[in-house]
Amino acid sequence: MSESRSSAASPADSGSPDVALAYESGVEVKARSQWAYVRMRFLRHRLAVASLIVLVLIGLVGVFAPQLAPYGYDEQNLDILIQGPTLEGWHLFGTDHLGRDYLSRVIFGIRTSLWVAIFVALLSTAIGTTVGALAGYYGGHVDNVLMRLTDLILTLPGLAVLLTASVYLGSGEPLKIGLILACLFWTAIARIVRGLFLSLREREFVEAARAAGASDLRIIVRHMLPNCLGPIIVNTTLVVAAAILVEAALSFLGFGIQPPSAALGKLVADGQAEGFELWWLVTFPGLVIVLIALCVNFVGDGLRDAFDPTQRRVRA
Amino acid sequence: MASATHSIPRSAGSVPEPVLSIRDLTVEFDTEDGVVRAVTGVGYDLHPGEVLGVVGESGCGKSVSMLSVLGLIPMPPGRIVSGEAVFRGEDLLKLPESRLRRIRGGPMAMIFQDPLTSLNPVLTIGDQISEAIDVHHPGSSDAATRKRAVELLRLVGVPSAEQRYTQYPHELSGGMRQRAMIAMAIANDPTVLVADEPTTALDVTIQAQIIEVLKAAQRETHAAIVLITHDLGLIAELADRVVVMYAGRVVEIGDVFSIFDSPRHPYTAGLLRSLARLDADVDRLEPIAGQPPSLIAPPPGCAFHPRCALSQSRAACRTDVPELRALGSEGGHRSACHFAEELTAAAQPVRGSS
Numbered sequence: 001m002s003e004s005r006s007s008a009a010s011p012a013d014s015g016s017p018d019v020a021l022a023y024e025s026g027v028e029v030k031a032r033s034q035w036a037y038v039r040m041r042f043l044r045h046r047l048a049v050a051s052l053i054v055l056v057l058i059g060l061v062g063v064f065a066p067q068l069a070p071y072g073y074d075e076q077n078l079d080i081l082i083q084g085p086t087l088e089g090w091h092l093f094g095t096d097h098l099g100r101d102y103l104s105r106v107i108f109g110i111r112t113s114l115w116v117a118i119f120v121a122l123l124s125t126a127i128g129t130t131v132g133a134l135a136g137y138y139g140g141h142v143d144n145v146l147m148r149l150t151d152l153i154l155t156l157p158g159l160a161v162l163l164t165a166s167v168y169l170g171s172g173e174p175l176k177i178g179l180i181l182a183c184l185f186w187t188a189i190a191r192i193v194r195g196l197f198l199s200l201r202e203r204e205f206v207e208a209a210r211a212a213g214a215s216d217l218r219i220i221v222r223h224m225l226p227n228c229l230g231p232i233i234v235n236t237t238l239v240v241a242a243a244i245l246v247e248a249a250l251s252f253l254g255f256g257i258q259p260p261s262a263a264l265g266k267l268v269a270d271g272q273a274e275g276f277e278l279w280w281l282v283t284f285p286g287l288v289i290v291l292i293a294l295c296v297n298f299v300g301d302g303l304r305d306a307f308d309p310t311q312r313r314v315r316a
Numbered sequence: 317m318a319s320a321t322h323s324i325p326r327s328a329g330s331v332p333e334p335v336l337s338i339r340d341l342t343v344e345f346d347t348e349d350g351v352v353r354a355v356t357g358v359g360y361d362l363h364p365g366e367v368l369g370v371v372g373e374s375g376c377g378k379s380v381s382m383l384s385v386l387g388l389i390p391m392p393p394g395r396i397v398s399g400e401a402v403f404r405g406e407d408l409l410k411l412p413e414s415r416l417r418r419i420r421g422g423p424m425a426m427i428f429q430d431p432l433t434s435l436n437p438v439l440t441i442g443d444q445i446s447e448a449i450d451v452h453h454p455g456s457s458d459a460a461t462r463k464r465a466v467e468l469l470r471l472v473g474v475p476s477a478e479q480r481y482t483q484y485p486h487e488l489s490g491g492m493r494q495r496a497m498i499a500m501a502i503a504n505d506p507t508v509l510v511a512d513e514p515t516t517a518l519d520v521t522i523q524a525q526i527i528e529v530l531k532a533a534q535r536e537t538h539a540a541i542v543l544i545t546h547d548l549g550l551i552a553e554l555a556d557r558v559v560v561m562y563a564g565r566v567v568e569i570g571d572v573f574s575i576f577d578s579p580r581h582p583y584t585a586g587l588l589r590s591l592a593r594l595d596a597d598v599d600r601l602e603p604i605a606g607q608p609p610s611l612i613a614p615p616p617g618c619a620f621h622p623r624c625a626l627s628q629s630r631a632a633c634r635t636d637v638p639e640l641r642a643l644g645s646e647g648g649h650r651s652a653c654h655f656a657e658e659l660t661a662a663a664q665p666v667r668g669s670s
Contacts, residue, residue, distance in 0.1 A: 175334060204433040211428070213421030213451045222447065226438040237564055 041306040048302020051295035058292060062111035069104035073262045076100055084302045085280050094280040096270065106285050109262040113244050114292070116178045116263070120243040123182035129228075130191025133220050135190070136197025145195065155288045158184055159249070166255040174263075177256055181243055187237050196228045230304040237300030241293035248289065264289050334361035335540050336385075336424075336508050339350070341399030341409075343377075343384045346392060350612040354380045356564045358399070359640075362508060367541045369555030369572070371548065371587070373608050377564040378544045382510050384657055386424065387416045403508070404574070422452045425501040425539075429459050429513040431493035435485040441496045442481030445469065448500040469501040471536060491522035495529055502533045509539040515550060518594050527553055548591055552576060557648075560584045563609050564617035566640055570649035580651035582626040618654065626655055 042202060061068055070090045071077075085094045093102035114284025125162045135146040200206060201224075209223050237311040248265020250256035252272075257263035264285045325328060343355040355377040356526065360367050364404035370378045383389050385401040401408040403424065408416065427433035428595070436444060445465040447457065464479070472495040485493055494514065515523040525551065534541055543555055550556055551572065558575040558581065560568040568581040579585040586604040586664055605635035609615050615622055621633035632654045640652040654661070 099433075165668075204428060204430060205436040205453070207388060208426070208428050208434040209436070211386060211420055211426040211446075212448045213417050213419070215417060215446070218447075218451070222437070223436050227440075 003221075016233040034046040038303075039305045042302050045302035045305060046300050046303075050296035051302070054291065055295045055299060058110060058288070058295070059114060061107055062114045064161070065111040069101075069107045071101040073105050073108035075104070076101065079281050082278060085152075093284040095276065096278075096281055102267075102281065102284060105169060105262040106264070106288055106301040107262040107269055109267050109286060110292075112174055112261060113264040113289075114256055116174045116181070116194055116247050116257075117240045117243040117292075120181040120185055120247075121173075121236045123147060123178070124185035124230060124239055125189055127182065128186035129193050129225070131186065131233060133225065136194040137201060137216065137224065139201075141195070145220025148189070150190050151305055153184065154187050156184075158246075162250060163253065163255050164248065166250065174257060177250065183248060185239050185243065189239070193228055193229050196231060199225055200224045200227055208270040217276075221281075230307045233307065234300045234304045239295045239301075240296045242315045244289055244292060302310060320369055323376075330558045332363050333653050335364050335403065336362040336542075337399050337400075337402040338381070338385060341381055341384065341401065342397040342630065343380055343389065344395045344397055346395070347612075352543040352611045353614070354564055354611060355384070358561070358564070358566050360540060360559050360566060360569060362540050363557075364507070364540055365534075365538050366386070367543055367554050368544060368558040369551035369558045370544045370561060371546060371551055371558060372561035373546060375608060376561045376609070377611075378546075379512050379563075381427075382512065382542055382544060384494055386420055386426065386510070387411075387413065388411065388420075404582060418452070421448060421501075422504045423506055424508045424510070425504065426505040427494075427497055427509065427511040427514050430517040431490060432485060432517070433499045434497060437485055440482050440484055441469075442466075442483075442487065445481075445500050446494065446501060448503040452504045452580075464503070465499075467494065470497070471502075472499045472533065474499070489522075490518050491525055494518060494522070494526050498526075498529055498533055502537050502539070505537050506539045507537075507538070509533070510542045510544070512544045513546070514543070515547065516545070523550075530554065560587070563614055565619065565652065567620065567652045568650065569640070570651075574649045574659065578659075581620075581653045582624045582659065584661060585621050586623075586625075617651075621635070626658060630654075 030193070077095070079099065080095050082097050083091055083094055083095040083099075091101055091103065092127055093106055094103055096105075108130050131150065137142040140241055143249060161184065162180060165176070169176050169180065180238065197220075206223060207218060209219050214223070220226045244264065251263050251266035252269035267285035268282055269285075271278060271285065274281050278299060337650070338361075338661070341355055341358045342353070344479045345352040345354055354375075358377065367565065368477075370382075372378050372579050380389060384396055387620060388394075396409055397411060403419070406415075408419065424452070430506070435441070439447075442465055445468055446458075446461045449461050449464055453461075466477045468483055470478055474480050474492060474495050480488065480492070480496075488496065488550070496502075498514075517524050518526060520558045530541070531554070533539070538609065541554075543550065555572050557569070557571050559566055560575070560581060568575065568579065568584050571579070574580075575584060575590065579588060586602075589602045590604060592601060604623055607620070611668070616632075617632070617634040617636055618627070618638050621627045624633065627633040634656065638652045638654045639649050641655060641656075643649045643651055656665050
C-alpha cells in the first residue's frame with residue numbers, strides 16, 4: 001500500500017510495523033470491543049440517549065410505583081370527586097368520579113402496561129426469531145410449513161381471537177393477556193428474520209463457516225443471527241409500543257386488565273367514557289402512552305445504528 | 317515468472333500414496349434450462365505435500381469438483397451422479413453430514429476467493445479464527461484458543477496481531493483479510509488445503525504477498541494444496557503438478573514443467589499462447605477462438621473440437637470423447653486429445669518460461 005507515505009510521514013520509526021499498518025488501513029490501530037463500539041455509537045445518537053433516559057425514568061416510576069404514588073391506585077376520597085388537576089393534595093392529574101387520585105392510577109398503570117408490553121415483546125421476539133430462522137435457514141418443506149402457519153395466524157382477525165381467547169383463558173391477569181398477545185405478535189418478526197436469513201444463507205461467509213466445519217446450529221446462532229440484530233431490535237421496540245396500544249384496546253373493550261387494577265389503556269377508556277369535560281382523565285394516561293411509544297422507537301432507532309458495525313455516519 | 321524455490325521437490329520418480337484420490341466424479345445441476353453437467357468423470361490424485369494447480373476457464377467445473385468433494389454444493393439443485401473421493405481411506409462422497417463436518421475445516425480446509433464477503437462482518441477477526449479452532453477443539457480454554465489465534469495471525473504475517481484480533485473485517489485491508497482467511501484455514505493443521513482463487517480478488521502487489529503467505533502456510537502445515545485458479549502465473553509460481561479442465565472434464569494432467577514446456581492438449585496450448593508475457597515481443601495476444609461450450613448441451617465427441625485448430629474437422633473429434641491417456645515419457649503426463657502426439661515439441665507455443 002503506501003509504503004512511501006508511511007516512511008515519509010514518520011522517518012524516525014518507519015521500520016515499525018505498527019506505523020506502516022496504521023497508514024495502510026487508514027484507521028488508528030486501537031483495539032475496541034464490539035460493545036464498546038455499540039456504546040460509543042449509541043451515545044452519539046442524542047435523541048436516542050434522551051429517549052433512553054426518559055424511558056428509564058418511566059420504568060423506575062413503574063418499578064417503584066408503590067413507593068412513589070401519593071395514594072393507592074384504588075384509594076377513594078369521596079370528598080373530591082371529579083377534581084381537575086390541582087396542587088392541592090398533590091392531585092396533579094386530578095381525580096375521577098370515584099375520587100381516585102389519577103396521578104397514582106397513572107403511575108400504577110405504567111407499571112402494569114410496561115410489564116405486559118416488555119413481556120410480550122420478549123416472548124414474541126423469541127418465538128418469531130426461532131420460527132423465522134428455522135424457516136429461512138432450512139427452506140423447502142420446513143419453510144413451507146412454518147410460513148403457512150405464520151400466514152394462518154396473520155389472516156386470523158386479531159381482535160376476534162383476542163376476545164375469544166380472553167373469554168376462554170380468563171382475562172384480567174396481565175400474564176394471560178401477555179401470553180395471548182405474544183402468540184399473535186410473533187408473525188412480523190418471523191417474516192423479517194426469515195427474509196434476512198434467506199439472503200444471508202447465500203452469503204459467502206456462511207459457506208465459509210460451513211467449510212470450516214460449523215454445525216447448522218452454530219451457523220444460525222453465531223453467524224446469521226448477529227447479522228439480524230438490528231432489524232430484530234427495532235422490531236422488538238415496535239412490538240413494545242404496539243403491545244401497549246393493543247392492550248389498551250383490549251382494556252377499552254372490557255377484556256383486558258380488569259378494574260380496579262390500573263392499566264394505561266384502561267385509564268384512557270375510562271376517561272373517554274366520561275366525556276370532554278373531564279379532559280384530564282384521557283389526556284394524562286394518553287400522553288404517557290405516546291411518550292413511552294415514542295421513546296421506545298427512538299431508542300430502537302439508536303440501537304439499530306449502534307449495532308451496525310459498517311455504519312459510519314451517526315445521526316445526532 | 318521464474319520458477320521459485322519450493323519447500324517440497326516437484327514430483328519426482330517415487331509416487332507416494334495420495335492423500336486425496338478423486339475418481340470418476342460427475343456432478344449435475346438441475347436448472348430451468350435443463351440439466352447442467354458441471355463435472356464429468358473427473359479424476360485426479362493429490363499427493364502429500366504437493367501443490368496441485370487446477371486450471372480452466374470460468375464455469376469449467378474447477379471449483380464445483382472440490383466443493384462437491386467437501387459436500388458444499390447445494391443439493392438440490394446439485395446432484396453427485398457418480399464417483400468417489402477417497403480421503404484417509406474413506407469415501408467423502410458417502411460420508412454422512414456429521415462426519416463430513418468434522419473433516420471440513422479440520423483435516424481438509426478451504427480458502428475462499430473474496431476475503432471480504434467470506435468473513436462475517438459482525439464478528440471480529442479474532443472471534444472468527446478462534447471459532448475455527450473452537451469448532452474442532454470444543455474443549456480448549458478461551459485463553460489457549462486466543463493465544464493460538466494470535467499465533468496464527470503472526471504466522472500469516474499480520475503485524476500487531478493482538479490488536480488485529482479485536483478488529484472487524486471492514487477495518488482491515490484486502491491483503492490482511494486474506495491473510496486472516498488463510499490463518500483460519502490452517503488453524504487445525506490440515507492435510508489438504510483447498511485454495512479457491514485465493515488471489516483473484518486482490519490487486520497485483522498484494523497477490524505476490526499472499527503467494528508468499530501460502531508458501532509459508534504450506535511450510536508450517538505440510539499440507540497438500542489444491543490451487544484452483546485461472547491465473548497461469550500463479551500456477552507457475554506455486555504448483556508442482558497441474559490439472560487442466562475444460563467443459564467439466566480433465567483434459568490434461570502433468571507436472572508443471574511438462575505442462576508449460578510441452579502442452580499436449582490444444583486447449584492448454586491455446587491457454588499458454590493467450591498469456592501476456594514479458595519475455596516475448598508480441599503485438600497481439602492470441603486468444604482461443606470461439607466461446608466455451610454450453611454444459612447443458614455440450615458438443616458431441618471432444619467438447620473442445622469446435623474451437624480446436626488441431627482437430628481440422630476430423631471425424632474422431634466430433635464423434636468420440638477422447639480418453640485421458642498416458643503419453644509415455646514424462647512422469648504421469650496425460651492428455652485427453654485424440655491427436656496429442658501431433659502437438660510436438662517442435663510446435664511448442666511457449667519457450668523459456670517456468
